[in-house]
Every structure is written in structure tokens, then in C-alpha cells.
Amino acid sequence: MLRLVRYLKDYKVESVLAPLFKFLEAAFELLVPLVIAKIIDIGIGNKDSDYIIKMGILLVTLAVIGLTSAIVAQYFSAKAATGFGTKLRDDLFAHILKFSHAETDILGRETLVTRITNDSDQVQNGVNRFFRLVLRSPFIVAGAFIMSFNIDAKMSLIAFVVILILSIIVALIMSKSIGLYRNVQRKLDKVLGKTGENLTGIRVIRAFSKEKSEISEYDTATEDLYKDQVRVGNISALLNPLTYVVVNLGIVAILQAGGIQVNIGNLTTGQVVALINYMSQILVELVKFANLIILLAKASACAKRINEIFDIKSSIKGGNSELVLNDFEGDIITFENVGFAYPKSKEEAISDITFSVRKGETIGIIGGTGSGKSSLINLIPRFYDISRGSIKIAGRDIKEYTLESIRKNVALVEQKSRLFRGNIRNNLLWGDESATDEELYKAADIAQATDVINSKEGKLDSEVAMYGNNFSGGQKQRLSIARSLVKRAGILILDDSSSALDYATDSRLRKAIREIGNITTLIVSQRIVSIKSADRIIVLDDGKIVGIGTHEELLENNPIYKEIYSSQIMTEED
Structure with a gap:
């Protein structure tokens, strides 16, 4: 949590005023039992109506001041917490956007969504409650104990024993619940992941009539989450009954011991009532404080998960040079012995890729499913970094350019x-x-x-x-x-982006693009008709280049290209 305190730097005043006004509210609340004791001992004891009215007005005044302080404290704490949450989410979202595809592939979309939304909300809620109770609850517990000590030192020992027992209960419950809250958040990731997967693929699920199996898998995931939530909920639920039992036993002890002291004249009735009120205040505030600690434990677990994201740095770092293509002439893109493997994959998706593209040239890229077409073109805007070899744009290594200038000069239309x-x-x-x-x-x-x-x-x-x-x-x-x-942009990449177009529209599109001028185009397609008129065609198979040339050259010399052509020629004739 401490690492995230920096998001409160613009709310320093609110961060001070919120607990300060809560502290003020608590101070006035501690005076109430003393006023009630005087009303009982002096006003009621002496049947002094004027004194009762005067002290009654004082009670109302204390209540109004306390309420005003509470409202002001709530306002400042809410303002600081919501501002904190907004800045945290904005910064977290901006940080995630800096990740390369490699990081997002490893982490998964569902956990990133959970940490931006649910985890951030839990931390924001923890900050809000912290401002409201961090000074109030300990101050009232300590103040009530001191007040009861001033009334009668021996009777205050009962309050001390109650506070000690409750502290042990809170510590035990907190130690058991923190780890469970972390498990709950991890399992929530899985449920959200399953939800997103099903909503994205709802048409496929229906097409294959897999609703029942998907519902069964989803039920298993939610049941697993439910069990952990119930388990941690049961442990947290022990807090209230245990604290109430301990404090009520303390009140019974005060009533019994206080009654004896009243009979022998050591205490007045009002003082005993004040002691009971102070014990009740200790009860309420300890319950609040215990809930705060549990909430902070949950917020701490969520903050740790958020910090895990902040600790991940993008594996792709930009250079210092700006890429400018307008005045450049020559080979605009050059691949030299490039090899690339996806994260956590032992085998390369593409291997030993070597080719160059001249400025203004139109290059077609074709190959079977899984041949590495999309993997190859994703390396040009540096969505991924290569495992070996080098990629040059405008004669310089791609890593020398800033990421912004590369992507400004590359326009990509995905599948x-x-x-x-x-x-x-x-x-x-x-x-x-x-x-x-x-x-x-x-x-x-x-x-x-x-x-x-x-x-x-x-x-x-x-x-x-x-x-x-x-x-x-x-x-x-x-x-x-x-x-x-x-x-x-100077480089246009069409990654099978016309697959849903009819042949006539596709033909008009390619003709119009060729007429733009001063643009280098890479067209990835599984349809030969889409790349047939390209200046050169790259044929990929199993992640390797198996042919480069014009349509006529490849048709004559490349068996794989010829095989693809033969499988599609009937469609082209049609």
C-alpha cells in the first residue's frame, strides 16, 4: 500500500483534514458519557430541572458539532479516495498500454481487467475507510479507557482486559484472512477470463451446441470462487460475535462490580452509567477498527497485485532516433536472418527470414495457416521483438528508432x-x-x-x-x-484484411492503393488473387521463406506456390 501513497500527493490537504475532523468528532463523543453522568448524579439526583435542561442543550450542541465534523470528514475522505482511485487507474491503464504483445500474452486480458477495476476499487475503498477510522477508532478506544481510568482505576482494568482480548482476536482473524483474500482475487481472475472467453465466442458455442459444457465449466469456476469466498467470509464473520461476547461480558462485569461500589458509596450511579457507555464505545470502535484492518488486509492484497503489474516493464524499449520516410530512397525494410519465438515457446514461429523491400514496392505474403505470416508482419511495428537477427527500416536498425515514430510511419490493418x-x-x-x-x-x-x-x-x-x-x-x-x-503512413500492412470482401471489391481496393504513390505496401493473404499483381511475392512455409518472386516466376519455379495456385484456380476462373 505504501508504494501507492504517491497518488495522494495532489490531495495532501484532504488527507490531513479528513482524519483531523474525525478526530474532532471523536473528542466530542468522549465527552457525552461525562455529561450524562452529571445529569444523573446532579440533575436527577437533586431534581434540578434547570440543570437537566442546560446539560441537555450541551448534549445537543455536542451532537451537532460532532455531526458537522463527521460530514466534513466524510467529504474530504471521499474526495481524496476517489481522486486517488482515479489517478491510480489512469496510471495503471497507461502503464499496461506500454506493454508489448509479449507481456499481455503472458498476463492475459482477464487479470489486467480485474486489476484495473476490482483491485483498484478495493484499494480506493481501503483508503476511504482508512481516513475515516485511522484516528477516530484508536483515539476513542484509548480515550474511553483513560476516561474510565479517571472515574475508577480498578474498574478500568476490566476495560483493559477487554481491549487486550479483542486485540488478540483481531490479530488471529487478520492473519488467517489475508492469504485467503489473495486466493479469492486470483480465482476471480479465472472467472472473469472464462466470462470474457464465452462472451467473445458465443456464436461458436451456439454453433457447436456447447452451451451445457460451457455452463458446467463456468459453474465449476464460480463454485471454486464461492467456496473460498465463503471460507474467508466465515472467518471474517467471527469478528462481530466474538467482539460482542467479550465486550458484553465486560459490561456485565462492570455492572456487577459497579453495583457493589455504588452500594458502599465508592461510585455514583452516573459514574457506573458512564463506565458502561465508555465500554460500549470501546465495543463499537473496536468492531469498526477490526473491520478496517480486515478491509485494509483485502486492500493490501489488491495493492500487491497492482504493484505486480507496475513492476513489469515492457520488454521493448525504443531508441532515440526519429524515423522519417519522406525523403528516403532505397530498401525501406530489410530482414536479415530473423528468428522469432513467442513467449514461453521453445520453438521459433519464424526462422532465418531474409528479404528486403524497396520504397514504393508492393509485396505479397502468402502461405498456409500457421506458416508465420502474421508473426512476420507484427515484427515491423515492434509489437514483438525478434529473438535473433536484425530488422532495418530506412537503412537503420529498428531498435534505434523511437516506438512512437515507428508506429506513426506504419499503418496496420489486422485480420x-x-x-x-x-x-x-x-x-x-x-x-x-x-x-x-x-x-x-x-x-x-x-x-x-x-x-x-x-x-x-x-x-x-x-x-x-x-x-x-x-x-x-x-x-x-x-x-x-x-x-x-x-x-x-509510409508503410501500409494489410494482414488478410480483405478476406470478407468479394473479388470485385478486393480488386478495386488493390488498384486504388497502388495508385496512391509513395507508399510501401505489404499484403498478407491466403488468396492468390489478392497478391497476384504484387511486385514480388514472399511464400512462407512452416515459418521459413521458401520462395520470393513475381507471380509468374513462382508459378514456374515454386512447388508450394503452385500447389496453392492449383487449389484456388477454379475459384479464380469462376
Whole structure:
């Protein structure tokens, strides 16, 4: 938790005032039993109505001041805690966005979502409760003990024994619950992961009628989480009954011993009532403090999980040079004996890759499923780092450039088109926030997406649902390509991004892209028709290059390319 205190630096005043006003509230609360004792001993004992009214007004005044202090303390603690939580989540999200694909692959989406949401909320709640109770509860417990000591030293020993026993109970419960709370959070990760997996693949599940088996697996995961939650809940639930039993036994002891002292004249009735009130205050505050400790234990476990994310640094570090492609001539991309393996994988996904791409050239990349096509193109914008060899852009090692300048000059359209909730204009402006409507429509014309935009009533302002679910697969692909073209990057990578398009639309798209000029294009596809007119075609098989050349050259000399062509020729003729 201490490592996260830095997020309170902008809330120093609130962090001081919140516990201070709670402290003030507690101070006035400790005076109440003394006032009640005087009302009983003096006002009621002497039948002095004026004194009772005067002291009654004092009680109301103490209550009003205490309530005002509590409201002010709640305001400052809520302001500091929510500000803390907001800054924490923002920083955590920004930190996660710096991860390479390697880190996100290892960690998994579900645990990252849990730590940004649930874990952050638990820590924020802990900070809020900490400000409200960190001074109040210990002060009232200590103050009530001192007040009872001033009334009668012997009677205060009962309060001391009660405090000691309750402290032992709290320590035991806390020691048992901290580890269990960590297990609960880990199992919550699994449940969220299963939830996300099922919601993402809901169509596949229904297509294969696997609802029952998926429900069974989900029930098993939630049952496992439920058992741990019940277990830690049962341990935490022991706190209240045990504390109430101990404190009520203490009150019984005070009543018995106090009654004897009243009979022999050592104590007054009001003093005994005051002692009981102080014991009740100790009870309430110890229960609050014990719950605070348990909450802080939970928050501490969540803070540790958040810090684990902060401790992970991206394996990809950018250089200091800025990549500029406008005035460069020659080989714009060069792979030299490149090998790459995914995290925790012993085998390389691609091996001994060597080729170069000249500026303005269109390169086709083809191969069977699992041949390494997507792995290869993901290395160009440095989503992953290579295991060996070197990649050069504009004649310099890719690691010498800043990540921002590399990705500014590389436009990538992935296999799975991703649109974000908002409207069409906002999605296209991801390419260039300053682009005009004219530039957006120009990019849409090239991407064959103008009809998609014009078919909507709101045109560029038409709504885009989450994941772009109100568009077809082909429409999403064309809008994704338009978004990349708005970027006006020097390198355009199309990773099987026209698979949902018909041949005619695909043909018009490729022709329009070739006419852009001053752009280097890499087209990854499993359809020969999509790359047939490329300047050169790279054929991949089992992670290795098995052929480079034009369509005619490969058809004549490369058996793998010829085999792919033969399997698709009937479709092309059709």
C-alpha cells in the first residue's frame, strides 16, 4: 500500500483534514458519557430541572458539532479516495498500454481487467475507510479507557482486559484472512477470463451446441470462487460475535462490580452509567477498527497485485532516433536472418527470414495457416521483438528508432477488424485527429468504404456500436482500411484484411492503393488473387521463406506456390 501513497500527493490537504475532523468528532463523543453522568448524579439526583435542561442543550450542541465534523470528514475522505482511485487507474491503464504483445500474452486480458477495476476499487475503498477510522477508532478506544481510568482505576482494568482480548482476536482473524483474500482475487481472475472467453465466442458455442459444457465449466469456476469466498467470509464473520461476547461480558462485569461500589458509596450511579457507555464505545470502535484492518488486509492484497503489474516493464524499449520516410530512397525494410519465438515457446514461429523491400514496392505474403505470416508482419511495428537477427527500416536498425515514430510511419490493418464505440468519424480520426471530412472521404474512396458511410442516415456521424457490431464483416474491414489510410503512413500492412470482401471489391481496393504513390505496401493473404499483381511475392512455409518472386516466376519455379495456385484456380476462373 505504501508504494501507492504517491497518488495522494495532489490531495495532501484532504488527507490531513479528513482524519483531523474525525478526530474532532471523536473528542466530542468522549465527552457525552461525562455529561450524562452529571445529569444523573446532579440533575436527577437533586431534581434540578434547570440543570437537566442546560446539560441537555450541551448534549445537543455536542451532537451537532460532532455531526458537522463527521460530514466534513466524510467529504474530504471521499474526495481524496476517489481522486486517488482515479489517478491510480489512469496510471495503471497507461502503464499496461506500454506493454508489448509479449507481456499481455503472458498476463492475459482477464487479470489486467480485474486489476484495473476490482483491485483498484478495493484499494480506493481501503483508503476511504482508512481516513475515516485511522484516528477516530484508536483515539476513542484509548480515550474511553483513560476516561474510565479517571472515574475508577480498578474498574478500568476490566476495560483493559477487554481491549487486550479483542486485540488478540483481531490479530488471529487478520492473519488467517489475508492469504485467503489473495486466493479469492486470483480465482476471480479465472472467472472473469472464462466470462470474457464465452462472451467473445458465443456464436461458436451456439454453433457447436456447447452451451451445457460451457455452463458446467463456468459453474465449476464460480463454485471454486464461492467456496473460498465463503471460507474467508466465515472467518471474517467471527469478528462481530466474538467482539460482542467479550465486550458484553465486560459490561456485565462492570455492572456487577459497579453495583457493589455504588452500594458502599465508592461510585455514583452516573459514574457506573458512564463506565458502561465508555465500554460500549470501546465495543463499537473496536468492531469498526477490526473491520478496517480486515478491509485494509483485502486492500493490501489488491495493492500487491497492482504493484505486480507496475513492476513489469515492457520488454521493448525504443531508441532515440526519429524515423522519417519522406525523403528516403532505397530498401525501406530489410530482414536479415530473423528468428522469432513467442513467449514461453521453445520453438521459433519464424526462422532465418531474409528479404528486403524497396520504397514504393508492393509485396505479397502468402502461405498456409500457421506458416508465420502474421508473426512476420507484427515484427515491423515492434509489437514483438525478434529473438535473433536484425530488422532495418530506412537503412537503420529498428531498435534505434523511437516506438512512437515507428508506429506513426506504419499503418496496420489486422485480420480481425476492430471498430470502437462512438461514430464513424471518430473511428476514422484515429488515423489523424486533424483530418478534414474531405480527407476522410478520400480515404474511404480508396478503401471502397464510401457506400458504407453514405448508406447510413448520419453519414460520418452514424453510430458505431461496441466492437462495430452494427456493421457487417466486410463493412468493418473497409472502414478499418480507411482509418489506416487517413494516417498517411509510409508503410501500409494489410494482414488478410480483405478476406470478407468479394473479388470485385478486393480488386478495386488493390488498384486504388497502388495508385496512391509513395507508399510501401505489404499484403498478407491466403488468396492468390489478392497478391497476384504484387511486385514480388514472399511464400512462407512452416515459418521459413521458401520462395520470393513475381507471380509468374513462382508459378514456374515454386512447388508450394503452385500447389496453392492449383487449389484456388477454379475459384479464380469462376
